[in-house]
Amino acid sequence: MPVAGVAGLAMDAAFPALGWWPLAFVSVTLSLVTLIGRRSWGALLVGTVFGAAFWFPHVSWSAQFLGEHPLSWVPWVALAGALTIYTAVLTVPIGTAARSGDNRSA
DSSP states (O other): OHHHHHHHHHHHHSSSTTOTTHHHHHHHHHHHHTTTTOHHHHHHHEEEEHHHHHHHHHHHGGGGTTTTTTTTHHHHHHHHHHHHHHHHHHHHHHHHHHHTTTTEEE
């Protein structure tokens, strides 16, 4: 699981805020490696960790436009949480494909 978190943070660093674009290749590779051999629930967990590590820092800018209200963090957490769930759910078919690719019958 920590590798998926590192992959998510690396993906965030690849975007223009830091601009370390070669980390995108590292991030995708690490995230796909963490899915090898996982069942659906494991892939969902890996996708959740990757999504949270990527989306929460990536969309943190949205809270600064909501003013000084004490609940200005709620839309940021809602947006990042929804995108994390979306990422996690879409990771399951990728994990299934990676798992079925392990069956080499040659």
